[in-house]
Amino acid sequence: MKRVLFIFPLIAALGIGLFSVWGLTGDRNPSDIPSALLGKPIPNFKIETIMTEGISELSNNYLANLEKITVVNFFASWCLPCKAEHSSLKKLKSSYDIHLAGISYKDKRNDTSNWLSELGNPYHVVGLDISGRTGIEWGISGVPETFLINKKGEIIYKFAGPLLGENLVHFENLLMLELNKEK
Amino acid sequence: MNVNFFFITFALCFIFSQPILAVEPDEILVNQNLENRAREISKNIRCVVCQNEPIDSSNSGVARDLRILIRERLLNGDTNDQVYNFLVERYGEFVLFKPRFKPSTYLLWFMPFLLFMFGLLITVKVLKKSSKTSAPEGVLFTREEILEIERNINNRDGGN
Numbered sequence: 001m002k003r004v005l006f007i008f009p010l011i012a013a014l015g016i017g018l019f020s021v022w023g024l025t026g027d028r029n030p031s032d033i034p035s036a037l038l039g040k041p042i043p044n045f046k047i048e049t050i051m052t053e054g055i056s057e058l059s060n061n062y063l064a065n066l067e068k069i070t071v072v073n074f075f076a077s078w079c080l081p082c083k084a085e086h087s088s089l090k091k092l093k094s095s096y097d098i099h100l101a102g103i104s105y106k107d108k109r110n111d112t113s114n115w116l117s118e119l120g121n122p123y124h125v126v127g128l129d130i131s132g133r134t135g136i137e138w139g140i141s142g143v144p145e146t147f148l149i150n151k152k153g154e155i156i157y158k159f160a161g162p163l164l165g166e167n168l169v170h171f172e173n174l175l176m177l178e179l180n181k182e183k
Numbered sequence: 184m185n186v187n188f189f190f191i192t193f194a195l196c197f198i199f200s201q202p203i204l205a206v207e208p209d210e211i212l213v214n215q216n217l218e219n220r221a222r223e224i225s226k227n228i229r230c231v232v233c234q235n236e237p238i239d240s241s242n243s244g245v246a247r248d249l250r251i252l253i254r255e256r257l258l259n260g261d262t263n264d265q266v267y268n269f270l271v272e273r274y275g276e277f278v279l280f281k282p283r284f285k286p287s288t289y290l291l292w293f294m295p296f297l298l299f300m301f302g303l304l305i306t307v308k309v310l311k312k313s314s315k316t317s318a319p320e321g322v323l324f325t326r327e328e329i330l331e332i333e334r335n336i337n338n339r340d341g342g343n
Contacts, residue, residue: 005305033234033277035275132244133252136245136248136249136252136273137273139273139274141231142232
């Protein structure tokens, strides 16, 4: 009994050590917040559109009724990383059979339209979330954030930050996986 | 004298200072009761931008939006739990500073008590053992030994 007790501190130290190794190495980023919406339907929202012909309102019903794989991208003209990922969005739209929706987050109507005219509009539909309430419904913490939505209208992936480099590759892999499911 | 003056001035700076609050005047509700509840809730909600700060003291835009949203919901008659649920549905339990009591957090909540019981058990065991091995006070020698010692002393005295 006594011997077992002597080993105990060693086991405890080893346990703490291994936990630290797990916590401090690898790709784990403790400030990454997992989305609470994964596997859930598109949250309720209804906002007016801008620079979109034929559609006056962007809403969860509109997106869910598309029955198409949808990418929803939150952006703003005041957001520099959004400018950086702009070409990635253009590439996504031209390379894959998806519906690309943009939501302009806490931005002015004119600033958004100027920004899109200048850089080109990669979106099929653009909604204006001037108050930021739609952003809260989607649980975003900032811009840019990009959601992947399957054909059934469920959110299957969220990425916070600009879609560039390996993050873009990862996003495209998930997108292709989802597109292949239909075949 | 100069040093004292410096320290007193330094201390006075802190006596009259007020904590800087992130809650801006236009957010505050007229109804004191609701305002107090809003403050209580927003102290327990983590800001998703500056993650170790509650939204009550955060200056980020999202934190301000959430503070206003909480007050709106309270004005519409939401209970505190309904407000918490609304936020957890969108941002996950990550935003709660106080984790919920449920099977996956039982270990977290009970660990202090478990560790205390474990420590108590070890302490009691060690104390019991040490009291058994040490000799009781005042009975260092047996009756026979004491008699022998006395005899030896007496013999030595007699020898002189």
